Amino acid sequence: MEASSLGAALELVSSGGAGLSPEKRAALGASLPLLRRDYRFERVWFWGRIQGLRGAYYIAEGLGADLAAPRSRLYSLNCVEWNLLPPASGEMMAQAEALKGRFQGDPSFEYQLAEAKVADDEKLPEDKQEVVIKEEIRLVATIEQIDKAVGIIPRGSFVKTPLGPVHENRNFEGLSLTEAKKLSSYFHLAEPVNLKNKTLLEKADLDPSTDFLDSLEHDIPKGSWTVQLEKGGMVVVLRSLLWLGLTFYHVPMTKQYGYVYFGTGEKNLDLPFML
């Protein structure tokens, strides 16, 4: 969610039970603008909080002019001092996939991952490697996974310019109430995967300037998003069931929207059983 509208946005998202204490809110109000100044970001998003066993990580993302470019991520343990996280690489993601369980809350905690290579018995004792992964790496990989999988924006809010970079659409007035209830009005803010697979007939209806991302309609498994109208239609809240804790809000017919993650940072692999 935008750092500038943090207070109002938190009120709208809090129906899930998670929020920020007044102390943290005030601290963010002071430290996020400083982040923007120091790192020369165009805008700063408060991404959310990952709850560890001994502490919590507060995450912020900084964006430049191009909204589709890889974002810089920072974490903090107390909402006052922020540390930059390394950008996520494929190798990091692969390593972090193997880790399970809660985050510890200590960024220098090291996970021991024993990799046993399937080789001849003779070679086994020599080839067994103990890969050590720091919690920071796991944090980066988890944030990247969550953003790719369930980071969403309303349709029409971002527009792609002919030169490539993606900008905010200043003409976006918000979705109407009927549109807001449909999953097809929301897009994943990530590289589109399904777009090429659409039939020509469907592609003809698309507007290439705004429809350049995947919509939520074809997410697998079906039903992995809950759409609820809160306060009798004043706010549309989407919650992801794949990553429990990700909440997206939008006030129809206004420009207010955003998503935030309050959770443990674990994927809900039991989703197919639970639906």
Add this chain to the structure above:
Amino acid sequence: EPGHGPYQPHEPGYGLYETGYSPKDKQIPEPNTQMLAVQNAKAYLQKSSTASGLNLYDHLANMLTKILDEQPRNVVDIMENISKDVKWSQFQKKMDTLRDEHEILPTFEVAEKRKALFLKAHGEGDEELEDEIADTPLPNVMETAFYFEQAGIGLSKDETYHIFLALKQLISVQPIQTCRFWGKILGLEMNYIIAEVQYHDRAEDEEAEEEEDNEEGGKGMDEEKEGDEDEEKEDDDAPPQSTYKPPPLIPKEDTGTGTNKYIYFVCNEPGKPWVKLPSVTPAQIICARKIKKFFTGRLDAPVVSFPPFPGNEANYLRAQIARISAGTQICPIGFYQFGEEEGDEEEEGIGGRDTYEENPDFQPLSVVEMVDSLSMWVHHTQHILKQGRCVWLNPFQKSEEEEEGEEEEKPEEPEEIQQEIGPPLLTPISEDEGIQNVPAWTAQFSTNLVPQYAVAIIQSNRWPGAYTFASGRRFDNIYLGWGHKYSPENHTPSLPPPVQSEYPSGPEITETNDPSVEEERALQAAQEEALAAAEEEEEEEEEDEDDEEEDD
């Protein structure tokens, strides 16, 4: 007249200021024709499009008016969009003369319901006001919400206040002795807001329960008797009766004890009517431990699962509430104590003590102590045994009624069932097992910056979403989440039981392999040998007999 410009006719710049004499000039140099040209252009611009009925002149005029009115930044970049918007606004014109009905958005309906919460029920005199203030079971939801907010837990203030008023409405309708806001469980279509209450007169409720039980028991007895009669008639021709005896049904606990100590009311949103949840049975708890399903938000929705859940979503919700309460309701040590009168151990029953009372001499511990050591907190809800109850019951203890019915049938020998014992009431939470490497509870301060006014916060890791706070004499529990237990491993659904065998297998009906050719030959050869040996013996005997006869 020759030009008015600064150049003299002999200079090269001459003629530039003069229309008609400049080499670049293409127009007919007469003012009249110039005006004519302008008019032609304007007429062209005003030509209506055959497709849309608009004309470019009006459209450009509208667009420029809009731009000049609004004066947006960097207008040239978004000009096409403005043009599109202006065109689009043309279509908004109402062509018909009928007036639109005011749209009744669902927004307004919900707002109506919420407004109703704010209105007082009847006209009130001063007496009633005093009564209200004196002894009300209404909990101070806003106060607990304030403490939880210090830790960043809780719903928005608006929603909390609505829940507060909804609880007030509940109390005015039902005869309630104590009431507490238990928490909120999220669902797919709608969410649940849950209140935990205890009734004034339990007699009222028990009567209703007894009626239900009698009906069910009566039906059961009738069915058994019918079954016996049928058996007697058809004993001769009947196919073999199944020897399957379903495991004994474990009766649910009485209202006011064990898992059914509190009654729960739920509603989807504050303002909607409160619905009472039915009591929970041990079978439901056992099944709820094996399945993991999201709540849809509708109490009558079926729960499709394996093993099949005995009930609908209302029962599943109640079972999860019971499990969460048993696992996560905690209080500071010393706040509650066991009753002063220690009765005989027989009276207390097998499960140990199950009642407690507030300790009048409670000395609140400092927040630092509460956070540092988990043994400062104790459970004040009874642990649910594997059986699904808080107090263990031997299911094979036959009551008198059952014994009469079972005289004819051969009772199977009851297996020796171990009495299940759970941790007694008021055990400290430091005794709770973690899951793998994850400790069961996490304790922290609400703030590190202002330790004088910090609040101790405990979060459960086994049931993510369960929180407790303590500050001085105040403490409370709340649950805000999806209603499921934490498991680091994936949920593995239980496998179907093995297929039951139709008949007992014995040697006479067990199939064996046909003997192979070699085996048959070998057998035949052996048999022939035996036969030959037997014949020789017979021959010898005959010879002996013959010899004997001849001798005679």
